[in-house]
Amino acid sequence: MTRSTAADDLILGLTRVVDLPGLTAAAGAPLGADDIAAVIGEADRFCTEVLAPGWQSADREAAHYANGRVTVPAQYHATMKAWIESGWQGVAAPEAHGGQGLPHAIWTAVNELASAADMAFFLGPILTAGAIDCLDRFGTEDQKARWLPKLVTGEWPGTMNLTEPQAGSDLGAIRTRAEPLGNGRYAIHGQKIYITWGEHETTDNILHLILARLPDAPAGSRGISLFAAQRILDDGTPNALRCGGIEKKMGIHASPTCVMLFEGAEAEMVGEPGRGLNAMFAMMNAARLAVGVQGVGQGARALQLAEAYAEQRVQGGRPIAQHPDVARMLNEMRAITLAGRLLALEAAAALDRHHLLHDEAAATRLALLIPIVKSWCSDRGVDVASLGIQVHGGMGFVEDTGAAQVLRDARIAPIYEGTNGIQAIDLLVRKVAKDDGAAMRALLAEVAATPGLAAAASRLQDATATMLALQARDADAAQSLAVPYLEACGWTLGGWMLVRAAAAAPDRAPLAAFYLARLLPRATARCLEIEAAHAGMASVTAPAAA
């Protein structure tokens, strides 16, 4: 099968599969195929030449905490400087505040390339992008003017302070308090945990976004508001917040995961009182898409390492890449990675269609795709990373090759930004059941019209009907099947994307054929699981015969 690089595939996907040139032309700011190729080509260069080389040494050096200070790998000071100078932070940021205002699909492609190059580093810029998005939508003009220019260049990174010890998946349980200071400002008191890049000294300042409660706020999620606090105040003095320690983790060792202690930190409210979670939800699509893309990026890195190793490792008189089982693993890695990459672009293009063309149908499609991209792509990233180790044999288990690091790093993506279990419930309850399956049926009708996918689409239509019936009758039983349902959707939509890629570029046809023959049956297996479990449940819950 023809080899292509991640950048080639991203350019193909953006220009000919999700038709970004057409979309941007309709929006009045045309971005031609040449422009897309130039932007992605340069992003690829920056990522492979600046970010990727230090990835392993950064992992070995790791982030550390001592005497109240967080240190990240020494090279990250130069990396951060290069990142800021490069201007890539501003890809999709508003032009009014120094960004380039490019489509989210372009940022999604940059995100994949950069996450593949150095995921631990790039978590910082991803969170900054989220903070930019949030302030742009909910900040006052004054807040935007003060903060956005710094965030858009990357000079001030942004963080997201949501999680607390008792409030993980359930953010309604947040206890951090915000006391009004009387001057329109607030003092934040409380403890946040697992805060990514919460503290470091690679930049002059950090802008923390924090979920907290006002004194008179009702219990639960309606009582939560959003605040922003600078690490260093405008007068140059440190704010009353600090890092209380960092976690020892399975992976992303170079990314400091901080306990953040707010001890009366001065903050401003962002948006309306009691609307903090809504503000978070508004940026959740982009944030969840970004985490799915991390899975794709890790898969791509695993594939790149495995392909290179399999070509030069000789066993039984030939390079292992030529042994049928190793070729099978490499093809699985290629097919899954390309499917996930294109599915993420499809979601990103839906986001752009909604933003740029105010297309409400695109918003509905996006809502449906987001939990699938977040979960399916991040889970597949772990699978592909594991296959990458297998291709290496013993050397995969040894740290030197980097294959092991990819798996360690990839493993976080199914957990944060809403666990994959929570995503599956979101898909079933908030997305599919909400309109009684209408949006999903419309999507599957498109899939059914794609060559080679009619049977898979019809099987998934049936599974959808089963899930809806079960959800109406026994919500807990339905939730116990939410993950298999999401997986069936993911494997089916992955096939849909590859068939479309093959139609746009015939050299991708062998990979699409491989996927349909050897990977699409995994969707069937999940549909069978749903039907079998459903039949079993029916017999258990059916009333005894009179």
Next chain:
Amino acid sequence: MKILVPVKRVVDYNVKVRVKSDGTGVETANVKMSMNPFDEIAVEEAVRLKEKGAATEIVAVSVGPAAAAEQIRTALAMGADRGILVEHDGTVEPLAVAKILKALVAKESPQIVLMGKQAIDDDMNATGQMLAALMGWGQGTFASKVELADGGVKVTREVDGGLETVALNLPAIVTVDLRLNEPRYASLPNIMKARKKPIETVKPGDLGVDATPRLTVLKVEEPPKRQAGVKVGSVQELVQKLRNEAKVI
């Protein structure tokens, strides 16, 4: 002062080059193409001269297929002001490129043609020298340092014996070596600005040049695989082998 910088589209330096199965050349289909790394250094140097206020305009030129516009765009994103694509499919030999550049120099009147010392695809190391001969201009090749001074240019050259410094009158040809500078990465804002910079397209014929190759390639093949070496136990054994087996002493 205007600077002309020729940039060549070549197989990316990271790509493992393969010979086509029919032996007619190297595989370039579906292979990542980039700007010749030496040319990137030339672009960087020109941009630095412009940033210092010494140069006023940088024109990037590429002779090659339509896709070579990508390499011109890269030069524009790094800081060149406009581009000229001399569109020609197939092989162009150094002499043809030199003639094309001569015609462009006549049109553009640059004070310096700043170019890579060679292209990494064929490693010819000839175009700059040929252009200097055709123009009758001074040449400073293999530059590791370029200084404008007293209405001329001082070029420090990397030669086998060490460093040699030549002083050239302008206009002049300067070809650059690897240690001259470290090229910048184009920043996103500059990539976006480069979209609006003009690229003019002409054909060799428009410049009165016949770019037909004068040489015929008979066959391209991979270099022979290196044989495994042997370890020798002593100096005596080494001398023995060199004398009796290799027969070189």
